[in-house]
Amino acid sequence: MxxxxxxxxxxxxxxxxxxxxxxxxxxxxxxxxxxxxxxxxxxxxxxxxxxxxxxxxxxRPAKVEWDGQGLPPVGTVCEYRHMIWPEYRPCEIRYISEESLVAYDDAQEQFYRTCDMLFRPLPTPEQIAAEEREKAVGDMAMSIQGVPYQYPTLYALFDAGYRRQESST
Structure with missing residues (x-):
């Protein structure tokens, strides 16, 4: 038992x-x-x-923290991606072995072959903020056809609170 x-x-x-x-x-x-x-x-x-x-x-066994190396243990909430998917999705690992896994995703259990999947820990708030900053600066550069030497100025503008205003017309 x-x-x-x-x-x-x-x-x-x-x-x-x-x-x-x-x-x-x-x-x-x-x-x-x-x-x-x-x-x-x-x-x-x-x-x-x-x-x-x-x-x-x-x-009660001590909770094991997964550092992103190897396969995540059962009960881990992480992000996973099939090798042909364009992006990662959050899930909870319900069962995992070297051959197969069951992940709870989008209110249902999904069954996959382990060798087809990639895993990573959930992003931290700092990582999310850094990704948003990179995207915003990239969007600013595209809107002015920026060149690489302008990026420090664009980062400074973003850090100072500049945000693009959507037109209301």
């Missing part, structure tokens, strides 16, 4: 199989309502001062 930690409630740090049916139970130890808290689908977190009935408690 394996534990799907994506189904764990907020705050759960342990899990175990308990009861005659060996059902999965999530725990918060130490608890806020007792020595340990257990999760009930109907009542939420419930406290107890008695030891758990689970034979063994499993620690």
């Amino acid at each position: 394996s534990i799907d930690w994506t189904k764990a409630p907020e705050g759960a740090n342990k899990a175990g199989f308990t009861g005659p049916d060996n059902y999965l139970q999530f725990y918060r130890i130490p608890g806020m309502f007792g020595d340990y808290d257990y999760w009930s689908e109907k009542r939420g977190w419930c406290g107890n001062d008695f030891p758990t009935c689970a034979n063994y408690l499993f620690e």
